[in-house]
Amino acid sequence: MATSVALETREARRMGDGRRILMFLTSLDDEGGAEVQVVQLAIRLHSRGWKVMVVSMLRPQSAEARLRSAGIPVFGLNMTPSVPDPRALLRLRRIVAGFKPHVMHAHMAHASLMARSLRLVARIPRLICTLHGARMYNTRGQGWALRELAHRFTDPLANRTTAVSREAAAHYTATGAVSQKRMFVVYNGIDCEKYNFDAGMRMMMRSELGLTGQFVWLAAGRLQQVKDFPTMLRAFALACDDRPDSLLLIAGDGVLKPELQQLASELHIESKVRFLGRRKDVPALMSAADGFLLTSVFEGLPLVLLEAAASKLPAVATNTGGNSEALVDGRTGYLAEVGNPASIAASMLRLCQQPQAELQEMQHAAREHARNNFEFSGIVRQWERVYEEVIAPQGAKR
Missing domain, CATH: 3.40.50.2000 (Glycogen Phosphorylase B;)
Structure with missing residues (x-):
């Protein structure tokens, strides 16, 4: 058993091989499903040999401590919700320039649009955007048509756009927010040992x-x-x-x-x-x-x-x-x-x-x-394959 674990660890570290992944998301709150997913993914990738950094548009919240205790650097752009701040784009540009990620992985609609905007003025070798909702929605029950339109026009700036369900992928491609050739589905993952009937x-x-x-x-x-x-x-x-x-x-x-x-x-x-x-x-x-x-x-x-x-x-x-x-x-x-x-x-x-x-x-x-x-170990391996595909020379083609 110990031998198989050691072999898996070595295989995982060969897969990561020090490649740098910058996770970029709207907020770091340990109650939101998307945030929980990003934190878990970052920690698991780090343990498999990837060099991971996490950047939040808003001031990092309760999940920051978990990431730092795992040895993952965390930065916040300290933006105010619903208040545009051009200085935040400059701060993000400096962070990206310093870390030099092989892949920037943006999560949720706000962060995806900001990462795509950054690509117009900064070098980001590969950009993956993950949309966690079934549609762009706010708590007043309104679909944000303008946001979907913004995603449609910036879609070519992403190497890949992923959705967390087939239904979400179908919605985004049907509305033209995402090109079908760049859309992939990678499910959310959970730890099935933590959640088990007792x-x-x-x-x-x-x-x-x-x-x-x-x-x-x-x-x-x-x-x-x-x-x-x-x-x-x-x-x-x-x-x-x-x-x-x-x-x-x-x-x-x-x-x-x-x-x-x-x-x-x-x-x-x-x-x-x-x-x-x-x-x-x-x-x-x-x-x-x-x-x-x-x-x-x-x-x-x-x-x-x-x-x-x-x-x-x-x-x-x-x-x-x-x-x-x-x-x-x-x-x-x-x-x-x-x-x-x-x-x-x-x-x-x-x-x-x-x-x-x-x-x-x-x-x-x-x-x-x-x-x-939905077992997280399998989901992490799926993400590693996506990263390797876009890092490969052919992944540069948009």
């Missing part, structure tokens, strides 16, 4: 939470508009009419919490909904739960659905973005219509009324789906 943890957590025989639904994520928690609460209220033994745990925080608590009271389900706040023990909560719930309006490829699958936790999710790739409808959970409480409630009842044997099949299928498609 029977002992289930008993301990259910006891700690005072749970008895209820069917427990879990939702996890920031309480923000795009996640559509009001529809979730209305769907849960409908499901409770047929399954009054249901309980909903919501792990997460945000400015919408007071109005969501008020809505739960108006729906007369306040005794069945627990707002747990931000939690560091989501893997344990997933072991304690019986079903996972995600009612987003838009998604790229939500890590939380992948984590639920790895935890053998069947899910009900709205059919948007990459949800249909994270969840196999009828096999690892059920899809429902966006914004439709009745559709979501029907899927919830379908899941919780499954015979035990069929529910166990669904649990094992979810775990298998996660391991086969």
Whole structure:
């Protein structure tokens, strides 16, 4: 075993071979899915021999310490959200000139556009842009047509543009925001060992939470508009009419919490909904739960659905973005219509009324789906192949 690990380590370091990768993203927040993905990718690439630097448009936040403790340098352009700052482009130019990356890998829409702009005035040998959302969207529910137009006109400045789901890739190529010949799909990755069902943890957590025989639904994520928690609460209220033994745990925080608590009271389900706040023990909560719930309006490829699958936790999710790739409808959970409480409630009842044997099949299928498609070790190797392709002489052609 030790020999195989040593061989893999040597192989990984040969793959990296000191090549320099500059990860550039909008923010370094350890709550956002894209940010979590970039931090994990940076740390894993560093351990495999790549020289990695991470630069954030905004002032680095909580994730900075994790990167620095792994030996990865972190810089912030210290921009203010929604405030253009030409000086930030100059700061980024100096950082790039000093680090001399073989590849600059920009994540999310803002950072991708800024990196493409930089390429007009600075030497960046290779540029990869990853779009993490299913579309360019803001929390007011508006599609940003101008931003997609900007991506269309700057598309030739990127060697590759990648999306985190097939649905997202199809959207961007259909709107002309990205050329089909430059668009690739690389899924988000998760650590399937961290997220795995633990029977002992289930008993301990259910006891700690005072749970008895209820069917427990879990939702996890920031309480923000795009996640559509009001529809979730209305769907849960409908499901409770047929399954009054249901309980909903919501792990997460945000400015919408007071109005969501008020809505739960108006729906007369306040005794069945627990707002747990931000939690560091989501893997344990997933072991304690019986079903996972995600009612987003838009998604790229939500890590939380992948984590639920790895935890053998069947899910009900709205059919948007990459949800249909994270969840196999009828096999690892059920899809429902966006914004439709009745559709979501029907899927919830379908899941919780499954015979035990069929529910166990669904649990094992979810775990298998996660391991086969989203295990981070495989995703890192995919990224290494993409980097090697663009670093090779033919990768210079745009």
